[in-house]
Amino acid sequence: MTVTTTNSRISYTGDGVSTVFPFPYYFLLPTDIKPYVSGAQLLNGFTVVGAGSTSGGYVTITPAPAAGAPILLLRDPDTLQQTAFPPNDPFPSSATEKGFDKLTMILQRVVDRLSRALQTADTDTTALLGPIPSATARAGMVLGFDPLGQLIMLPQTSSIGAGDMRVDTFAAGVDFTAGVTTALNLSRAPGSPANLEIFFDSNYQGPDQWILAGTTVTFTSAIPVGVVKVFARSGTTLSTQITPDESITDAKISSSNTVLDAIVNKLKFLAAGTGAIYRALRDKLRDRVHIKDYGALGDGVTPASAAIQAAINTGAGRVWVSGGTYLINTTIELRDNLIIEFDKDAKFIPETDNLTIFKASTHAYFSQIRSATLDGNGKVGITGFDLQNFRLQAGLYECYVTNMTNGAVFRTGCFGAKVDGFTAYNGVPNPITCTENCAVIDIINPRLDNETGVGAGTGNGISVQAVGIPNEGVRITGGYIQGFQYGVLDNGLGTRISETYFEQCALGDVFFNGARNSSARDTQHFAAIGAAAFKGRNCDGITIWNPDAGSGARTVLYDFDSTCSNCNEYRAGSNAGYNTPTGSLTYLSQLASRSTQSFTPTVAGTSVAGVGTYSAQDGRISLHGGYVEIAGTIGWTAHSGSGPMTINGIPAGFAPASYSPRRIAQLEVDGIAYTGPGLYAYFNGSGTQLSVAQVSTAGATTLLNLPSTGTLHFKLSYDSHA
Known part of the structure; x- marks a missing residue:
């Protein structure tokens, strides 16, 4: 036989069940095989089969080695020569070949041992190291x-x-x-x-x-x-002396967390610049919580949801997501008073279909997500953000979603949330949806493009629905929307669309479908397709001001029918080819241009009206077609009124015919105490009077009592034809 390989060892890892381990190399005697488990040679508890076969054999070890235990099978023949050759006998070719086989195996074992010994290079001309000192000398x-x-x-x-x-x-x-x-x-x-x-x-x-x-x-x-x-x-x-570089390794100190803590606790940080003070480095590092501190790897393979949720649950005000691709396997629940900030090279991807990545199930007051990138990862039914009671300085800032069914869904109680610079691209048919009972959501500079990817040309760029309680006062300002069935589908109350660009929306750029008191102003429209720039059905009090439709490929500028009432439009003069064909104006009244007038506002109490000394009474009304802006400043001292405060003196005829939705005025005050994070005013039904309300942190609204001294500035806008 021949020895055809230099391999004389093979390794395995125990699984706690297997007992048979192949040794696929030629060996002569069962005693030639030495088994080792967890580094220790076995002297019993095993059997060897296959001696003399060139294809090797196997070793049976009982009981089965533990799971994870390293197993080594080693060929190590003895160094004896026990074959006799009697004189004058025929040439024993088989015994001779077997003897050479054994010599080869012994030599391979010697080479194997030498490969694990300390050696000098063949090119080293220095004499070998010399003998090791005696045991006494080297102790x-x-x-x-x-x-x-x-x-x-x-x-x-x-x-x-x-x-x-x-x-x-x-x-x-x-x-x-x-x-x-x-x-x-x-x-x-x-x-x-x-x-x-x-x-x-x-x-x-x-x-x-x-x-x-x-x-x-x-x-x-x-x-x-x-x-x-x-x-x-x-x-x-x-x-x-000072320790040499890298002489103290992790292994040397990792056995004692007490030692490590003592070292870290003494390290200090000093910021640059005059006035900086030393801080504990540990405190400095904890200024911002990182999801990798809790086990998120960002390798795109290892589930990261638990680590991200753990970072959020620390209660830290800011959670940082650095570069990497994080696999989201379960929904991440938001909380109050939280900022999650993404680096530009960080993104979240879902592991499974029909997954929501971020969710506020109950509320997320004062919470913001900044620069998030969410990629649907080829999964179906993915939602990026599903938010309820997302309010009180809450917002999504410069977030980007791609390849998913729903970008951001705002549900009940999202009052005053801000959506700034939201981008949806490549297969996001429903980027922004307001379902019900959302008021004054600001959607600023949206960048919504669904011309490519799965679901291209479908869905609605921004959908303002009325599933239950209608959405009130949603504002869409600037940005561009293209590649949907409808750019904006509005079924809300008082929706405001301003300076937004629309393109390639197949069924229409803006569809007022059951909307009330909504308006669009200074919008731009361009398309080689589309039925209308503006479409109206079952709507009331719609105002369209100064649109700019730059493509004649669209069927008409306006498509309103007899189901619409109290709807108005204004178009400035333009070059031929713009805003044409206009479409029927039967259900749209032509508005005049801008006018202004002044009035003298006062304040009073509802229990006792009272009088006071005024230092400022400045009121202004601006009419821009059917669009009304009311603003003013009032300052007073020594007022004798009491009870909830009202702002009076607004000329009759400018209040809306309907008080639903409630027209909200912005307020700034000096020298007036109130509870909660903010104030607002609203028409209270008289047509010439505003009531002033304060909002608690929990969202409860109460009327503000008239102080004897104070200054306030107010401003509101609405559609006078509603």
Whole structure:
């Protein structure tokens, strides 16, 4: 037979069940195979089958090695020659070949052992290291190399690098003769001059005063007369000098968290600039919580939801998401008082279909998500954000969604939320949806493009629905919307669309479908397709001001029918080809241009109206077609009124015919105390009067009582034809 491979060992890992392990190499005797489990050689509890077969055999180990236990099968034949060749017998070819096979296996084992031994390179011309010292001489020492590369013994340091100092003491008249002796023999070889300090009595002798060779110290001159003792302190550089670079490794200190904590607790941070103070580095590092601190890897493979949720649940005000792709396997629940901030090269991807990535199930007051990138990852039914009671400075800022069914869904209680710079691209048929009972959501500079990807040309860019309680006062300002069935589908109350660009929306750019008191102004429209720039059905009080439709490929500018009432439009003069064909104006009244007038506002109490001394009474009304803006400033002192405060003096005829939705006025005050995060005013039904309300942190609304002294500034706008 022949030995056709140099392999003489094979490894496995136990699983707690398997007992049979193949050895696929030629061996002669069962005793040639040495099994090891967890580094220990087995002396019993195993059997070997397959001796003499060139294809090898197998080893059975009982009981089964534990799960995770390393298993090694090693061919290690004895070094005996036990085959006899009697004289004058026929040539024993089989026995001879088997003998050569055994010699080859022995040689392979020798090579295997040598490959694990300390060796010098073939090109190294320095003589081999030489013999290792005796057991007594090498006890407590470690192998080292002198400047010539020769083997020496060095003191063994402790596990944390504290050093192993030793002091040799030499006495005058016993170990040396003062004025005569020039050399002393140490009890061990320090290995390097840096590991040795010499003192004549208490006087330190620098390394320029002596030469070290092995255990012998030779002085440049005889030990001076008068020296009583010579002290030689030897040890490694770790003993008394600065530790060499990388000499203290993680392994050396990781066994003691107490040691690590002690080190970290002493580290300080100092910011740049005048006035900066030292802070504990630990506190500085904890200023911002990172999801990777809780186990998120960002490798696109390892589920990260639990780690992200743990970071959020710390209660930290800001959670940071740095670069990486994070696999979301369960929905991430938002909370109050939270900012989640993404680096631009960070993104979340879902692991499964029909998953919502971020959700506010109950409420998320004062919470914001900034620069998030959410990619649907080819899954179906994905929603980026599903938000309820997302309000009180809550917002989505510069977020980007792609390849998913729904971008952001705002449900009940999302009052005053801000959606700034929201981008949806490539297969997001429903980027922004307001379902019900959302008031004054600001959608600023949206960038919504569904011309490519799965679901291209379908869905609605922004959908203002009325599933239950209608949405009131949703504002859409600037940005562009293209590639949908409808750019904006409005079924809300008082929706405002301003300075937004629309393109390539197949059924229409803006569809007022059951909307009331909504308006669009200064919008731009361009398309090679589309039925109408504006479509109206079952709507009331719609105002369209100064649109700019730049493509004649659209069927008409307006498509309103008899189901619409109190609807108005205004178009400025333009070059031929713009805003044409206009379509029927039967159900749209033409509005006039802008006018202004002033009035004198006052404040009063509802329990006792009272009077006061006014320092400011400035009221202004601006009419822009059917669009009304009312603003004013009132300052007063020594007012005698009491009860909930009202703002009076608004001229009759400007209040809307309907008080639903409630027209909200912005307020700023000086010297007026109130509870909660803000104030607002609203028409209370009289047509000439505003009531003032305060909103608590929990969202409860109460009327504000009239103070005797104060200053307030108010401003509101609405459609007067509603």
